Amino acid sequence: MALASAVTFSTSLPVAQDQILVRFNFQPSFSTRQQNSFQFPMSIGYGFSAKLGLFASLSQGFTAVDTVTATGNARPLNGGFGDVGLYGRYTLFKIDSPNSTFRITPLAGAFLPSGNNAFTFAGRLQGKSLQTGSGTVDPYTGVAVGFSSKRWSANFDTTYRLNPLTKTNFSPGSELRADGQVEFKIYPVQLPEEGLPNQWQVSFETNAFFNQRDHLAGIVNPNSGGKLLRESVLLELGSLRWQWGGGIQLPMLQDLNGTGRTRLKVGYLFFFEYYLSVPGRSTRKHRG
Numbered sequence: 001m002a003l004a005s006a007v008t009f010s011t012s013l014p015v016a017q018d019q020i021l022v023r024f025n026f027q028p029s030f031s032t033r034q035q036n037s038f039q040f041p042m043s044i045g046y047g048f049s050a051k052l053g054l055f056a057s058l059s060q061g062f063t064a065v066d067t068v069t070a071t072g073n074a075r076p077l078n079g080g081f082g083d084v085g086l087y088g089r090y091t092l093f094k095i096d097s098p099n100s101t102f103r104i105t106p107l108a109g110a111f112l113p114s115g116n117n118a119f120t121f122a123g124r125l126q127g128k129s130l131q132t133g134s135g136t137v138d139p140y141t142g143v144a145v146g147f148s149s150k151r152w153s154a155n156f157d158t159t160y161r162l163n164p165l166t167k168t169n170f171s172p173g174s175e176l177r178a179d180g181q182v183e184f185k186i187y188p189v190q191l192p193e194e195g196l197p198n199q200w201q202v203s204f205e206t207n208a209f210f211n212q213r214d215h216l217a218g219i220v221n222p223n224s225g226g227k228l229l230r231e232s233v234l235l236e237l238g239s240l241r242w243q244w245g246g247g248i249q250l251p252m253l254q255d256l257n258g259t260g261r262t263r264l265k266v267g268y269l270f271f272f273e274y275y276l277s278v279p280g281r282s283t284r285k286h287r288g
Contacts, residue, residue: 173212223258
């Protein structure tokens with residue numbers, strides 16, 4: 001059975017050596033000012049070795065939001081591909097026992113500026129909700145901790161994304177983030193002594209964001225940045241090779257700088273992930 005992983009953050013994705021994981025997500029969310037967002041992020045992981053995992057996060061989607069213009073209200077929409085995240089995760093410390101595992105895994109990488117940070121509407125450069133990228137190479141680092149047993153598991157991480165300031169177009173503020181997840185296997189109630197049955201699981205996830213202020217053409221945007229806390233509950237079905245599930249995300253704290261800010265009302269989370277085994281490097285070398 002694949003180890004448990006969180007849906008709202010990707011740093012806990014488990015990959016064994018010479019294994020590929022692909023996760024597809026669909027994340028619609030609805031906020032004040034009639035901001036409707038439909039995102040389709042994708043995560044890919046590869047077990048380069050027993051300790052080193054390599055990961056890529058691909059983002060795409062679109063957002064529409066009510067906006068005040070000189071002639072009245074309008075509803076601009078923007079979307080497309082976002083920035084691509086690449087990082088490596090190394091198992092620095094582990095404890096394995098017959099019934100549980102524990103991991104501490106530092107990670108480091110960067111987000112590449114494949115998205116757009118120059119979207120304008122009615123002659124005005126738009127803010128974060130309507131941009132798909134940062135316009136810069138953004139260093140990314142953090143640490144993830146995971147524990148898994150037969151009946152329940154937990155994952156935590158703390159990450160930091162440094163967004164360098166640009167003098168033109170839009171620049172998002174740097175982000176410090178902390179996440180946590182606890183997952184329980186709820187069915188079957190009695191696990192068999194042998195074999196790997198399909199299992200139903202419920203996952204409770206928490207995401208805290210600490211965002212610095214954004215910049216528009218090098219000028220600080222006072223209506224940006226702040227603190228966010230979100231809670232999610234998901235129901236999942238997992239097997240040896242795949243998992244799928246869905247749930248709901250609700251805001252618990254939205255301490256945002258400035259006035260008239262857009263606030264999340266509700267979000268939904270759906271995902272499907274699949275595990276693939278690839279021939280090991282040692283096996284290919286022996287056959288060659």
